[in-house]
Amino acid sequence: MKPSLTQEMNIPSSRCDYSGRLGISDCVDLFLDIAAAHAHDLGMSEDAMAEKHCFWVCAKTRIHFYQMPKIMEKVLLMTWPENTERFSANRDYELTAEDGTVMAAGKTQWAVVSTETGKLVQTDTVFPAGLQYIEKRSCPEPFARIRDRFDEEAFASYRVKSTDIDINHHMNNARYFTAIFSLFSIEEIEAMNIKVMEVQYKNPCFEGDVLHFFKHETDDGGTEYKAALSDGKIIAFFRVN
Numbered sequence: 001m002k003p004s005l006t007q008e009m010n011i012p013s014s015r016c017d018y019s020g021r022l023g024i025s026d027c028v029d030l031f032l033d034i035a036a037a038h039a040h041d042l043g044m045s046e047d048a049m050a051e052k053h054c055f056w057v058c059a060k061t062r063i064h065f066y067q068m069p070k071i072m073e074k075v076l077l078m079t080w081p082e083n084t085e086r087f088s089a090n091r092d093y094e095l096t097a098e099d100g101t102v103m104a105a106g107k108t109q110w111a112v113v114s115t116e117t118g119k120l121v122q123t124d125t126v127f128p129a130g131l132q133y134i135e136k137r138s139c140p141e142p143f144a145r146i147r148d149r150f151d152e153e154a155f156a157s158y159r160v161k162s163t164d165i166d167i168n169h170h171m172n173n174a175r176y177f178t179a180i181f182s183l184f185s186i187e188e189i190e191a192m193n194i195k196v197m198e199v200q201y202k203n204p205c206f207e208g209d210v211l212h213f214f215k216h217e218t219d220d221g222g223t224e225y226k227a228a229l230s231d232g233k234i235i236a237f238f239r240v241n
Contacts, residue, residue, distance in 0.1 A: 004080035025177035063106035150214035
């Protein structure tokens with residue numbers, strides 16, 4: 001029972017954006033893929049959780065982007081879970097070059113929900129007994145505190161597509177990144193010069209839902225976004241620096 005999982009890979013062209021480097025949402029995909037692989041190794045896969053009548057829910061994602069790898073560049077992808085809180089557990093990620101240079105680092109916050117009651121389940125009841133946790137933290141700073149203080153008028157909207165849907169028939173966590181960046185041109189994305197991005201998932205959304213996007217400029221030069229349905233129900237908060 002290994003406390004971490006490391007995979008060596010060459011960045012395929014299918015994971016790269018217009019710049020010829022790993023795309024932001026593709027980086028999120030890689031992190032979620034290796035998280036699923038490690039969870040399987042630890043006996044916490046989707047099927048294993050279903051047998052316990054519960055499932056994983058991702059509440060927050062934070063990623064630091066330092067230098068995205070190029071097409072076919074060899075990298076090491078690593079993940080490990082942090083020691084659990086009562087009703088949540090963080091998982092860390094690092095994407096490094098062959099020489100050990102960190103190219104991207106992230107963390108996600110997860111919770112476990114009962115399929116029978118819809119309530120949170122204590123995370124230590126699903127983690128394997130005796131697992132030795134790694135003390136290293138890829139993103140030691142706390143998740144952002146994002147308040148609902150956005151512009152009154154939405155600046156853009158996005159309709160959730162069939163290709164955005166995951167195995168639970170909700171919008172896939174990584175597709176939130178795809179959705180928000182689809183609202184901007186390449187020139188606008190380059191001007192953002194994104195170094196850190198965070199998404200906080202508030203409520204699930206489904207195929208056909210229309211997400212309305214609102215924004216707020218922060219005092220530190222960043223931008224916060226809100227995705228909400230027409231009735232005002234908040235689906236997610238975003239923060240970009």
